[in-house]
Amino acid sequence: VGQKVVLAPGVSCGKCAACLAGADNRCREFTNLGYMIDGGCAEYVRCPEVNCMPYPENLSFEEAAAVPLVFQTAWHMLVTRAQLQPGEDVLVLGAGSGVGSAAIQIAKFFGCRVIATAGTDEKLAKAKQLGADDVIQHRIMSIRKEVRRLTHNRGVDVVFEHVGTATWDDSIASLAVGGRLVTCGATTGFDAKVDIRFLFSRQLSVLGSYMGTKEELRIVLKLVAEGRLKPVVDRVLPLASCAEAHAYLELGKQFGKVVLSV
Ligand SMILES: [Zn+2]
Structure with a gap:
């Protein structure tokens, strides 16, 4: 007691x-x-x-x-569901969110390269303080174009999703061949499309995760x-x-x- x-x-x-x-x-x-x-x-x-x-x-x-x-949610997403490997490239959406700020740290703990997105420069500066290697201001930049530029057109191994409709297309388009998209939420909406041709030919994985x-x-x-x-x-x-x-x-x-x- x-x-x-x-x-x-x-x-x-x-x-x-x-x-x-x-x-x-x-x-x-x-x-x-x-x-x-x-x-x-x-x-x-x-x-x-x-x-x-x-x-x-x-x-x-x-x-x-x-x-x-x-932290529990972000760990389950990255480590258990997406099977994050050391040195992989990870795109973390919504760096200012609770799960986003946890995901940046977990991915860095595994020795990954983290690209983080946020809507203000202030949030992006804080994302860098948490360890993000590169940042994308999603209000003025195209996420998929920046990811392609930062990865020499390869794309990222893992996309950490929770935003939903607003970012879904960019998330899918940011994946490297064999990439995994893991999601725990749909804050901006739950309607999304997946082009099945890209899903199979690029051998993508879409993973749901809950808590x-x-x-x-x-x-x-x-x-x-x-x-x-x-x-x-x-x-x-x-x-x-x-x-x-x-x-x-x-x-x-x-x-x-x-x-x-x-
Ligand atoms: Zn039970």
Whole structure:
């Protein structure tokens, strides 16, 4: 009692074949604290004991709160789904988002070259601070043209998608032969087309990804505790300003996470 913990956001049944295999994010009952279960924007939250993870003592509560969802999701996408290999070229869309800022760091941890996109120069400068090798200002530049230029027309091995309709065509067009597109979201819309001729002739893979497993969160928290991955907090607001925090997120001006404190 009284021990500091980080809560794994994913809640699953704990007894189905997927859960027993450690793939709890494939459980048919899988959901998240604060999504289908009340909690998150609250002073108290009730959750299964198994969701309590070791607390990285080098972090403040606000920093620790910014880790689980985005780092776990980005790790599952890049490492488990896209099978990221050292030295590969990775295009990270939306560098200022929570998952984007996590993905840049994870790809760099694997010794990859990272090309990151964002809509403002300020965000691109922060992406570079996180380790991005090259950046693309997507409001004034064509993502696919810049990727082709930066990779000597080869394209990237992995595209980290979560933006959806607005970037989908550029994402597919940015892939090298044998490239993998991995996605965890559709913020700008879910309608997309794939030219099947390119899909097979260029041997592309399109991979869906949803959250991550508790084991992946354990790995991520260990790397955070060692200072090898760093949570990115844009700002901290009091719980009473929850509505203001959501309005701020909808403006899309943040870089990293917006955290509510109690
Ligand atoms: Zn289950």
